[in-house]
Amino acid sequence: MKVEVENQPQGLATLRIELPPEDVRKEWDAIANNYSRYARIPGYRAGKAPRQVIEKKFRKEIQDELTKALVSKSYHQAIAEKQLRVVSLSDLGDVEFGDDRSMRFRATVVTAPEFELPEYKNIPVQLPGTEVSEAEVDTAVERLRDQAADFIDVSDRALALGDFAVIDFTGAIDGVPISEIVPEASQNLHGGKKFWLHLAAENFLPEFCAQIVGMKPGETRSVQVPFPAEFPVPEIAGKKADYAVTLNEVKEKVLPALDEALAAKLMPGKTLADLRHTIEHNLEHEKEHEIERAKEQQIVKFLHERISFDLPPSLLKNETRRALNELVHRNRERGVPDEMLKGKEKELIEGAGSLAAHRLKTNFILHRIAEREKFEVTREELDNLIREQAAHYNVSVEKMRKEYEENDRINGLAEELLLGKTLDFLKANVSMETTPEPAPASNSPE
Amino acid sequence: MNEPYDLIQTVQLTEKASLLSEKLNKYVFRVSPRANKIQIKQAIERLFNKKVIAVNTCNYAGKKKRERRADFGRKAHWKKAIVTLKEGDKIDLV
Numbered sequence: 001m002k003v004e005v006e007n008q009p010q011g012l013a014t015l016r017i018e019l020p021p022e023d024v025r026k027e028w029d030a031i032a033n034n035y036s037r038y039a040r041i042p043g044y045r046a047g048k049a050p051r052q053v054i055e056k057k058f059r060k061e062i063q064d065e066l067t068k069a070l071v072s073k074s075y076h077q078a079i080a081e082k083q084l085r086v087v088s089l090s091d092l093g094d095v096e097f098g099d100d101r102s103m104r105f106r107a108t109v110v111t112a113p114e115f116e117l118p119e120y121k122n123i124p125v126q127l128p129g130t131e132v133s134e135a136e137v138d139t140a141v142e143r144l145r146d147q148a149a150d151f152i153d154v155s156d157r158a159l160a161l162g163d164f165a166v167i168d169f170t171g172a173i174d175g176v177p178i179s180e181i182v183p184e185a186s187q188n189l190h191g192g193k194k195f196w197l198h199l200a201a202e203n204f205l206p207e208f209c210a211q212i213v214g215m216k217p218g219e220t221r222s223v224q225v226p227f228p229a230e231f232p233v234p235e236i237a238g239k240k241a242d243y244a245v246t247l248n249e250v251k252e253k254v255l256p257a258l259d260e261a262l263a264a265k266l267m268p269g270k271t272l273a274d275l276r277h278t279i280e281h282n283l284e285h286e287k288e289h290e291i292e293r294a295k296e297q298q299i300v301k302f303l304h305e306r307i308s309f310d311l312p313p314s315l316l317k318n319e320t321r322r323a324l325n326e327l328v329h330r331n332r333e334r335g336v337p338d339e340m341l342k343g344k345e346k347e348l349i350e351g352a353g354s355l356a357a358h359r360l361k362t363n364f365i366l367h368r369i370a371e372r373e374k375f376e377v378t379r380e381e382l383d384n385l386i387r388e389q390a391a392h393y394n395v396s397v398e399k400m401r402k403e404y405e406e407n408d409r410i411n412g413l414a415e416e417l418l419l420g421k422t423l424d425f426l427k428a429n430v431s432m433e434t435t436p437e438p439a440p441a442s443n444s445p446e
Numbered sequence: 447m448n449e450p451y452d453l454i455q456t457v458q459l460t461e462k463a464s465l466l467s468e469k470l471n472k473y474v475f476r477v478s479p480r481a482n483k484i485q486i487k488q489a490i491e492r493l494f495n496k497k498v499i500a501v502n503t504c505n506y507a508g509k510k511k512r513e514r515r516a517d518f519g520r521k522a523h524w525k526k527a528i529v530t531l532k533e534g535d536k537i538d539l540v
Contacts, residue, residue: 043459043460044461045461050540052538053459053464053540
C-alpha cells in the first residue's frame with residue numbers, strides 16, 4: 001500500500017492511497033464470485049455464466065462494492081501507518097481503478113493541530129479553604145428562617161414600607177389601558193388582581209411603592225408612574241402612566257423564632273444543634289464541590305494560556321452548531337420566548353462560537369495528555385458507566401447499551417470517560433496553594 | 447447487402463456458445479438467412495482479422511406468435527453460423 005500525505009492549510013490533510021493489484025484482485029474475485037453464483041443472464045442458467053460475462057455486465061456494481069469494502073479498511077491502515085492524528089474524515093473520493101486492477105483513492109481528513117504540551121504535572125492552583133465559619137452557618141440559618149416566615153394580616157394600621165400589599169391595579173397612559181398599548185409586554189405592567197407587592201423603596205415600578213404608603217385596606221388610589229426614557233419597553237418609555245390601585249390586604253412578614261420548634265418543623269425529630277450540624281455538613285460539601293470546580297477551571301485556564309494553536313475551521317463550525325443548539329434548547333427550557341431568542345441571535349452565535357472554541361481546545365489538549373500518559377478506556381469502565389447510566393434513567397442495561405450503539409454514541413461515551421480520566425489525573429497532580437479568599441473567578445465562557 | 451455488418455447480425459452469447467468457444471475454438475453468430483458459408487467466412491475474417499477454418503450453418507424457422515386469434519404472425523426466420531477458427535486464434539466477444 002502506497003500512501004502519500006499532503007498537508008493542507010486549515011488543519012486538513014489529503015491522503016492519496018494506492019492499493020497494489022494483488023490486494024484488490026483478491027477482493028474483486030470474491031465479490032465477482034458472489035455475483036456469478038446468483039446472477040441471471042439471458043442465455044445462461046443461474047450460476048453458469050462465465051466470469052468475463054459477469055464482470056462485463058456487473059462492472060459498476062462490483063466496483064462499488066469493492067470501494068465500500070476496501071476504502072474504509074485501507075484508510076484506517078494508512079492512518080495507522082503514517083501515525084496521523086485524525087479527528088474526522090471530511091471527504092473520500094476520486095476512486096480509480098487501474099487496468100492492472102490497482103486502486104487509487106483520495107481521502108481528505110481533518111487532523112488534530114500540532115502543539116507542544118507544557119509541563120502539566122503540578123499545575124499551581126489557588127483554592128479556598130473548606131472550613132465552614134460560624135457566620136456562614138448563621139447566614140444559612142437566617143435564610144431558612146426567612147423561608148419559613150409567616151405572613152399575618154394587619155388590620156389596625158395603614159400600609160407602611162416593609163409590608164406586603166395585596167393589591168388590584170390597572171395601568172393606563174392618557175386614558176388608554178397599557179394592555180392595549182403593549183399587549184405583549186409583561187402582565188405586571190398591564191395590571192393585576194390579588195398582586196403581592198413587597199413595599200421597598202426601589203421595588204416594582206418607579207415611584208410606585210412610595211405612593212401607596214399609608215393606604216388602608218379597601219381604599220383606592222391613583223398612582224402616577226413616570227417611566228424613565230431608558231425603560232426596556234420602548235412604547236411606554238419616557239411616558240407617564242396612571243395606575244388605579246385598590247388595596248385588598250396588608251400583610252406583615254413575621255420570622256419564626258429561632259428555637260427547637262423551628263428545627264423540628266424544618267427537620268422533623270431533630271434539635272436545633274442537629275440542624276446547625278446538618279447545615280454545616282452541607283456547606284462543607286458544597287465547598288468541596290466548589291473547590292473541585294475551581295481546580296478544574298484553573299487547570300483548564302492554565303493549559304489554555306500556555307498552549308495556542310489554530311482550530312480546524314470545519315470542526316469549529318460543527319461544534320459551534322452543536323453549542324448553539326444547546327444554548328437555544330437550554331434557554332427554551334428556561335422559558336425564554338422564541339422571539340427574544342431571535343432578537344439575540346447574534347449574541348447567541350457569538351457565545352456559541354467561543355464556547356465551542358473553548359471546548360474543542362480543551363478536548364484537544366486533554367486528548368494529547370491522555371495520549372502521552374497512555375490512558376485508555378477499558379471495556380469494564382465503559383460497562384460500568386453504561387450500568388450507572390441505566391440505573392440513572394431506570395432502564396435495563398441491555399436497553400441502554402443498545403440505545404447507545406444505535407445512536408453511535410459509544411465512542412463519544414468512551415471519549416468522555418477518557419477525558420474525565422485525564423482531568424482526574426491532572427487534578428490529582430496539582431500543587432495546592434490554599435488561600436483564605438475564594439479563588440478568583442475563572443473566565444470560563446459559560 | 448453483402449457487407450460484413452449486414453451479414454453478421456449478432457453474436458450468440460449462451461452457455462452452449464461459451465462452451466464451444468472455450469473447448470473447440472468455435473464461435474456462434476446469428477447471421478442473415480441469405481448469407482452463405484463463403485460469405486460468412488469472408489465476413490468474419492474481415493471483421494475480426496482471424497483465419498476461419500470451417501463454417502457450419504443451420505436455419506431456424508421464426509416462432510409462431512399469436513394473441514388469442516387464429517391468424518398468427520411469426521418471428522423472422524434466422525440462420526445460425528458456427529465458425530471454427532484456426533488453432534490459436536481467439537475472439538473476445540464479451
